[in-house]
Each structure stands twice: as C-alpha cells, then as structure tokens.
Amino acid sequence: MSGDKTEKIGAVVEPVLTAAGYDLEEVALLTPPGRRDVRIVVDRDGGASLDALADLSRSLDEALDAANVLGEQPYDLEVTTPGVGRPLTLERHWRRSAGRSVKIQYTADGSDHDTVARIGRIADGVLTLVKADKGRLSTVQVPLDTVTRAVVDVDFRRPGEAELRACGLDDVEIARRRERADD
Structure with a gap:
C-alpha cells in the first residue's frame, strides 16, 4: 500500500518539480503513530536556497491537495535536498x-x-x-x-x-x- 501511495505522490509532484527545474530524487511516506509525514527529496544544478524550497513546498502542497492523493487526513510535507551522506549513484x-x-x-x-x-x-x-x-x-x-x-x-x-x-x-x-x- 505504501509503495502504491508513494508512486502516486511521485506522479503528482514530478511535473511540478520538472517545471520548476528540479529532479525528484526520492518520495517517502512516513507514518509515525498519529501522523503522516511526506518527505520529498529534490535536487537541481546549482542547488536550492531555503526560500526556493519554501516556494516549491507550497506548490507541491497545492498539487497534492488538488489531486487528493492523501485523502482528507492531514499530513506534514517536508521538501529537502539530499544530505552529504547520501550515496552518489547517478x-x-x-x-x-x-x-x-x-x-x-x-x-x-x-x-x-x-x-x-x-x-x-x-x-x-x-x-x-x-x-x-x-x-x-x-x-x-x-x-x-x-x-x-x-x-x-x-x-x-x-x-x-x-x-x-x-x-x-x-x-x-x-x-x-x-x-x-x-x-
């Protein structure tokens, strides 16, 4: 179920990211007790400032809400860039x-x-x-x-x-x- 949901989230956010010049690196749906967290890891040439990530987060939140991928249950959205400990694979x-x-x-x-x-x-x-x-x-x-x-x-x-x-x-x-x- 979670794999299907992350694929659906990815399908919704990827066009928004591409239009803004970002690559989608990872989508994770985390479900600690009583919450739902959606983590979207993005990257682009030249990196991203905190202001740019905040703007992007608002756009992604709007797209996810419009597509109703996560239903009516509230969620926290985290948009971040890869950390330094992340393997270089591509x-x-x-x-x-x-x-x-x-x-x-x-x-x-x-x-x-x-x-x-x-x-x-x-x-x-x-x-x-x-x-x-x-x-x-x-x-x-x-x-x-x-x-x-x-x-x-x-x-x-x-x-x-x-x-x-x-x-x-x-x-x-x-x-x-x-x-x-x-x-």
Missing part, C-alpha cells in the same frame, strides 16, 4: 558535486580501491578524480560502472583555485564558492 549526482571531496570505493585492475579525492569532470561514463598532495595535483580516471560506493566527504579544507580548475569549475563557479565560504 551521473547527475556526480556532475552536481563537481569540486567537492568524495569518499569513493571502486575496482580497477582486479583490486579494490578506497580513496578520498575531489570530483572532477565526468564524460562518457568516466569520472576524473583530482587529488592534491603536498601542493601537487594528480588525476585518476574511474569508470562509473566500477564505483561500488561513493559519498560526499565533509571537508573543511578550502581547496586552491588550481585544484578547483582541475575539477572543471569555471571562474564564475569558483567565485560563487569563495563567496559562500566567506559568508
């Missing part, structure tokens, strides 16, 4: 995380590898990882189909401009990240 996850640090496990040459690096460019199903060691940059090419696990790593080190350029970030994105870090 190419768009990697693209949106370019320049961020990642803990990644992958197989190559018949052995398992476990490393932390910055996410670089992605093309034709191959990811470029950028590593900085004592001021020297190196890159590793990893086919996405060899990745067994990957999550964004919380990294408090501020990467240098050369490191971010090696990740494929342009001047505008580098400046935007610098401004955010200075706030």
